[in-house]
Amino acid sequence: MALLEIRDITKSYQNHPLLEGISFVVEKDETVCLLGPSGGGKSTILRIIAGLETAESGQVFWQDRDISAIPPYARQFGLMFQDYALFPHMNVRENVAFGLRMQKMTENKIEESVAEALALVNMSSFTNRRVTDLSGGEQQRVALARALAPRPQLLMLDEPLGALDRTLREKLGAELRGLLRKMKIPAIYVTHDQQEAFSIADRLLVLHQGRIVQTGTPFEVYSRPASPWLATFFGMDNQIQGKVVSADPLMVTTGFGDFECACPQGDFRKGERVVLVFKPAGAEVSKNAHVHNEIEGQVAESIFSADRFKTQVLLKNDFCFEFLLESEIKANQNIRLFISPESILCFGSNL
Ligand code: ADP
Numbered sequence: 016m017a018l019l020e021i022r023d024i025t026k027s028y029q030n031h032p033l034l035e036g037i038s039f040v041v042e043k044d045e046t047v048c049l050l051g052p053s054g055g056g057k058s059t060i061l062r063i064i065a066g067l068e069t070a071e072s073g074q075v076f077w078q079d080r081d082i083s084a085i086p087p088y089a090r091q092f093g094l095m096f097q098d099y100a101l102f103p104h105m106n107v108r109e110n111v112a113f114g115l116r117m118q119k120m121t122e123n124k125i126e127e128s129v130a131e132a133l134a135l136v137n138m139s140s141f142t143n144r145r146v147t148d149l150s151g152g153e154q155q156r157v158a159l160a161r162a163l164a165p166r167p168q169l170l171m172l173d174e175p176l177g178a179l180d181r182t183l184r185e186k187l188g189a190e191l192r193g194l195l196r197k198m199k200i201p202a203i204y205v206t207h208d209q210q211e212a213f214s215i216a217d218r219l220l221v222l223h224q225g226r227i228v229q230t231g232t233p234f235e236v237y238s239r240p241a242s243p244w245l246a247t248f249f250g251m252d253n254q255i256q257g258k259v260v261s262a263d264p265l266m267v268t269t270g271f272g273d274f275e276c277a278c279p280q281g282d283f284r285k286g287e288r289v290v291l292v293f294k295p296a297g298a299e300v301s302k303n304a305h306v307h308n309e310i311e312g313q314v315a316e317s318i319f320s321a322d323r324f325k326t327q328v329l330l331k332n333d334f335c336f337e338f339l340l341e342s343e344i345k346a347n348q349n350i351r352l353f354i355s356p357e358s359i360l361c362f363g364s365n366l
Contacts, residue, residue: 017076018168019076019201021063021073021074021075021076022076023036023037024063024070024072024074025070025071027071033059035224035225036073037060038073041202041203044196045217046218047201047218048203048212048218049204050207050212051221052207052223052248053207057207058205061171063075065087066085077168077169091167091168093171094171095172096173096175097173097178101146101154103147105146106142106145107143107145107146107157108129110157111129111132111133111160113161114161114165115164132161133157138153141153141157151178168201169200169201169202171203172191172203173205175204176211185214192214209248213233216232219232228242228245236249239278241280242366243290244366246360252337253337255291255293256269258287258288259286260273262282264277265279265283267291271311271330273306274308274354274359275308275356275359278360278361279360280363280366289364290362290363291359294358294359296323296338297338297358298338298352298358299341299352299353300344308353308354308356308359310330310351312330312352313348313349314326314346315329323339324340325338325339326338326340
C-alpha cells in the first residue's frame, strides 16, 4: 500500500489548464522530487496535498483513505517554503515551538521537541537568538526545525534552498538528504533545479505542460530522457533531425553525415523521420578516419569546467553544438569529433 496516492488531479486558473490528470504515489521513507520549469504547477500540487487548495477533479489518499474532506491542520503534513516565513518578532525557540503550541502540547513536551528539532539541524546553540540576526542558511535550518518539530507524517518542501547561493545550497541539500534518510520521513521536494533534484531524490517526477512526462531514479531519467523536450531540459541541446537508413543496427542520415545510434527511444523503421540528440560527454577528437559517427566543425570557445573543457563547435548551417572534451582546443581550430553510438539518443519526430 502506498502511503500517499494522488489520483488524476486536474486544476485550472482562469480557464487555463494548469494540471491535467496528475497521478503519483509516495511510498514509505521515500523522497520524491517534483521537477519542472517555474510556473508549471508544482507548488499547486503541494497545496492540494496540504489541503490549502482544492482540485477540480481527482483525489488525494493517505494510507488508502480519501483525505479530500480533511482540513489542512488535521492532515499532519509539514510544509516548508523558499522564503522561510519565520516570524521576525519571535526568537528561534518560539518560531520552532509555534506549531507545537497550536497542537496544545504541554510546555515540558514543547521544550523537549524544540530542543530535539534544533539538535537535528545543528542549531542548538542558537535557541535564544532573534531570527532576524541569522544568516540565510541558519534561517533555513530554523524553518526546517519548525517543520520537523511536530513530527509530520509527510514533509513537503517547496524550493527550500532556492534563496541560497550555490555552495550553501549544495551543503544544505546534502544535510537535508541525510536528515530525511535518518528520520525516515517520506517527503515531496519541489524544485526547478535539476542538480538539486538529482542530489536529493530517490525518485523524480518531471512535470511539463500540466502532466508528469517522466518518472524514475535520477540516473534513469537523465540517461534516458523520454523526449527531445526532456533532453533539452537536462541541458542536452545538441539536436538534429534525420532519417533512418537502417533499423538494426540503427543508422540515421543527417545533414552532418550518418550516425549509428545505440540508444533508440522506441522502434524505428527504415525511412522514418527522427531527432538525434548527441550527449555532451559522448564526443572525442577523432584519431582515425571513421565512415560514420563523425562531425566536422570549428571551435568557437573552450572553457575549463571541473575536469573537462566545455567546447562549443560551429557546424554547417549555423548549428552550434557543445561537447565536454578532455583537452583544450584553441578557438578557430578545425576539428573532427567521433560521437560514440552509446551517447546518441534517437526520438520519433512526433515527440
Ligand atoms: P510552480 O510551483 O511550478 O512554479 P505554481 O504552482 O506556483 O507553479 O503556479 C503555476 C501558475 O499557476 C502560476 O504561474 C499562476 O499563473 C497560476 N496560479 C497559481 N495559483 C493561482 C491562483 N491562486 N490564482 C490564479 N492563478 C494561479
